[in-house]
Amino acid sequence: MLHQVICTTNALPGLRSVEILTQRSFPRHAHDEFGIGVMLEGGHRSWSGRGQVEAGPCDIITVSPNELHDGIPLRGASRRWWMLYVEPTLLAELAGAEMARREFTLPALADPQLARRIARLLQLLPGAGVDEASEGVLDLFGELLDQRLDTSAAPLPSRSVARMLERIHDDPRNAPALAELAGIAGLTPYAALRRFRRETGTTPHAYLLQYRVRQAHKAIAEGRTLADAALLTGFADQSHMTRAFARQLGLTPGQWRSSLRHPPAP
Numbered sequence: 001m002l003h004q005v006i007c008t009t010n011a012l013p014g015l016r017s018v019e020i021l022t023q024r025s026f027p028r029h030a031h032d033e034f035g036i037g038v039m040l041e042g043g044h045r046s047w048s049g050r051g052q053v054e055a056g057p058c059d060i061i062t063v064s065p066n067e068l069h070d071g072i073p074l075r076g077a078s079r080r081w082w083m084l085y086v087e088p089t090l091l092a093e094l095a096g097a098e099m100a101r102r103e104f105t106l107p108a109l110a111d112p113q114l115a116r117r118i119a120r121l122l123q124l125l126p127g128a129g130v131d132e133a134s135e136g137v138l139d140l141f142g143e144l145l146d147q148r149l150d151t152s153a154a155p156l157p158s159r160s161v162a163r164m165l166e167r168i169h170d171d172p173r174n175a176p177a178l179a180e181l182a183g184i185a186g187l188t189p190y191a192a193l194r195r196f197r198r199e200t201g202t203t204p205h206a207y208l209l210q211y212r213v214r215q216a217h218k219a220i221a222e223g224r225t226l227a228d229a230a231l232l233t234g235f236a237d238q239s240h241m242t243r244a245f246a247r248q249l250g251l252t253p254g255q256w257r258s259s260l261r262h263p264p265a266p
Contacts, residue, residue: 014090042079173234
């Protein structure tokens with residue numbers, strides 16, 4: 001099955017780009033960063049908390065931090081997209097804390113002028129210095145996307161789901177059984193599973209797996225070895241982490257580590 005990925009860092013910490021050409025479907029997962037990019041070829045259907053959407057050539061695709069989403073190719077054909085990922089801490093530094101607390105309201109939208117602007121920034125970044133990259137990101141988020149961001153607070157999970165999420169986040173290395181989560185939430189296992197899926201869009205086990213991948217992503221970026229990252233985040237072994245990492249993010253832990261070690265020269 002066709003699958004190619006290019007992950008690029010640059011002179012500005014907290015900013016990276018990923019270009020993917022693939023026929024794969026991606027399960028529901030989340031990122032810790034803001035993501036905005038352009039569909040270059042083909043198209044896909046994506047579920048998010050704001051509904052199911054489709055994106056085709058030249059459409060813009062967005063994702064907010066912690067927003068669960070998936071991706072399924074249209075008609076099984078390959079598609080290619082280019083994403084810019086921005087850590088909330090970087091956005092807060094450049095555009096203010098208020099901007100970093102906002103969320104995208106449109107997972108996919110058609111705006112050719114904005115799409116060209118995003119593509120130009122993505123082309124510019126590999127050779128840009130810190131100041132140039134900062135200005136590009138600030139211009140994109142601070143001016144072009146301000147009206148496309150939602151200033152209202154995201155809906156909070158119910159108390160029972162919040163308790164289940166807290167248990168997963170506090171100790172992701174030790175997978176909780178559904179019965180344990182149900183006891184924490186004060187629900188039957190069936191009710192706990194139904195409520196968790198309704199509010200998060202996935203099951204507790206699937207959520208735990210994608211959360212471990214996100215934690216491994218951070219650990220590798222901090223300089224941990226792949227084996228250490230797997231151990232620290234609760235995977236059975238490095239191979240287990242690699243399979244989950246590639247399935248959810250489209251690249252292997254080794255590819256992610258290589259992109260961090262060999263960033264383009266500013």
